[in-house]
Amino acid sequence: METTQLLKGVLDLAVLAVLDGRDGYGYDVLRRLRAAGLDDVGDASVYGTLRRLYSAGHLTSYVVPSEEGPHRKYYSLNAAGHDQLTRSAKTWNDFADTMAALLERPEVAA
Amino acid sequence: MSASPEVSEYAVQVRAALADLPEQQRLDLLEDLEDHLAEVVADAGPPLEARLGPAVDYARDLRLAALAPSATAPSGRLQGAIDGVRTDVRRVWELDAARQLRAFLLELRPAWWVLRAWLVVAAAGLLLGGGPLLLPLGPVLGLPLLIAAVVLSVRLGRRAATQPAGSGTRTSYIANTALAVLAVVIVFGVQQRDQQFVYAGPSAPYGYPGDPRPLAHDDGTPITNLYPYSSNGEPLSGVLLYDQDGRAVDNLATTTNEGEEVRPLVVPGEPPPPGNSYPQQQQVLRYDEFGGLLPASPRPSPSAWPSPSPSPSAAPSASPPTPDPAASDPAASDPAATDPAAPPAPAPSAPAPAPSS
Numbered sequence: 065m066e067t068t069q070l071l072k073g074v075l076d077l078a079v080l081a082v083l084d085g086r087d088g089y090g091y092d093v094l095r096r097l098r099a100a101g102l103d104d105v106g107d108a109s110v111y112g113t114l115r116r117l118y119s120a121g122h123l124t125s126y127v128v129p130s131e132e133g134p135h136r137k138y139y140s141l142n143a144a145g146h147d148q149l150t151r152s153a154k155t156w157n158d159f160a161d162t163m164a165a166l167l168e169r170p171e172v173a174a
Numbered sequence: 175m176s177a178s179p180e181v182s183e184y185a186v187q188v189r190a191a192l193a194d195l196p197e198q199q200r201l202d203l204l205e206d207l208e209d210h211l212a213e214v215v216a217d218a219g220p221p222l223e224a225r226l227g228p229a230v231d232y233a234r235d236l237r238l239a240a241l242a243p244s245a246t247a248p249s250g251r252l253q254g255a256i257d258g259v260r261t262d263v264r265r266v267w268e269l270d271a272a273r274q275l276r277a278f279l280l281e282l283r284p285a286w287w288v289l290r291a292w293l294v295v296a297a298a299g300l301l302l303g304g305g306p307l308l309l310p311l312g313p314v315l316g317l318p319l320l321i322a323a324v325v326l327s328v329r330l331g332r333r334a335a336t337q338p339a340g341s342g343t344r345t346s347y348i349a350n351t352a353l354a355v356l357a358v359v360i361v362f363g364v365q366q367r368d369q370q371f372v373y374a375g376p377s378a379p380y381g382y383p384g385d386p387r388p389l390a391h392d393d394g395t396p397i398t399n400l401y402p403y404s405s406n407g408e409p410l411s412g413v414l415l416y417d418q419d420g421r422a423v424d425n426l427a428t429t430t431n432e433g434e435e436v437r438p439l440v441v442p443g444e445p446p447p448p449g450n451s452y453p454q455q456q457q458v459l460r461y462d463e464f465g466g467l468l469p470a471s472p473r474p475s476p477s478a479w480p481s482p483s484p485s486p487s488a489a490p491s492a493s494p495p496t497p498d499p500a501a502s503d504p505a506a507s508d509p510a511a512t513d514p515a516a517p518p519a520p521a522p523s524a525p526a527p528a529p530s531s
Contacts, residue, residue: 136213
């Protein structure tokens with residue numbers, strides 16, 4: 065099973081999780097995801113997810129002016145976003161436990 | 175902040191690939207694209223396209239990520255998936271059936287163009303009254319009119335077909351519906367009109383069909399008595415008349431052309447003559463100017479007999495004689511002595527000039 069397949073289902077969660085720790089702008093979020101181990105995540109996917117979460121009201125945004133480079137639009141988790149993160153995280157954990165039990169392999173269960 | 179040409183170029187291609195999205199959605203989505211791409215470029219590395227892939231692919235991934243069903247689906251993913259499938263199926267089915275129906279109706283459209291042209295001409299024909307149903311207003315006026323109407327209708331139809339849907343569509347819907355209603359009206363109207371023709375038959379001289387018809391001339395003048403003459407010009411009396419089947423001819427009119435009533439004259443003490451004995455002895459009821467009944471007088475036999483000419487219109491205009499109260503002789507004619515009851519069976523053939531024509 066391709067990671068990309070799995071990723072499609074949880075990219076929302078991953079992005080929310082990344083922003084939970086610290087606000088970030090588009091490319092920044094992408095780098096952090098890659099650094100966390102999700103090498104295959106696509107730039108377009110991250111950017112699209114960010115825009116969608118923003119449209120859905122889970123994120124707020126603000127622009128930070130910068131002298132040497134482009135102005136950056138930072139995204140930040142708002143209250144709704146935090147709720148969504150909590151719920152999705154729970155769903156994911158339950159799902160992961162279920163799958164681990166299904167596979168009955170001790171080394172899989174985290 | 176100005177984007178580098180590379181970024182602008184790439185962004186333009188991405189935008190182009192997403193041109194089919196609703197305008198607002200596209201704006202929301204691509205709002206920060208250039209800034210984002212600039213970030214990618216700022217992070218030194220291979221050129222944009224090498225890093226991000228072709229713009230169209232980027233656009234595709236972007237579309238997928240941006241339009242994915244929201245993670246805020248209330249119930250579990252499974253339920254959401256089922257709902258999604260159900261919606262999709264329904265949408266496809268509706269789309270398909272609707273599309274097929276629409277395709278079929280489109281095929282019929284030219285026929286409708288012809289029909290509505292005929293409808294308009296038929297409506298005119300119904301109002302102005304004339305011509306058969308299929309060719310209203312008759313061949314001379316109706317045919318060129320019909321052809322012109324069909325041409326115009328087809329022109330209008332084809333123009334409407336090539337135009338994109340706009341404000342004119344509403345008007346044309348209304349106009350076409352009105353024509354369809356007109357069709358129903360016309361059908362009923364024509365039925366009515368044709369029925370009228372059935373009921374209005376030629377009017378009989380005595381008014382109502384089905385009534386017994388007394389003897390009358392072609393012009394409608396009632397015949398209240400018949401005066402037979404021999405070929406020598408002698409007035410005959412007591413002549414019995416029968417038709418081709420041996421039936422007695424006795425249905426004289428009982429009202430003259432002036433509206434006076436004619437009654438058989440009964441001589442007291444004598445049996446009444448048979449109804450088909452001619453000339454009949456009659457009495458015409460006449461009134462004076464005050465409404466008083468004039469003394470009854472038997473109608474005299476014509477003293478001046480007409481020359482026996484074959485044309486019926488010639489002499490009889492001289493008779494009937496003007497009523498002259500001077501008594502005339504009923505004795506000139508005598509009630510038939512022969513037996514009135516039984517018409518001599520083949521007798522109608524005996525009188526040589528049998529008027530069977």
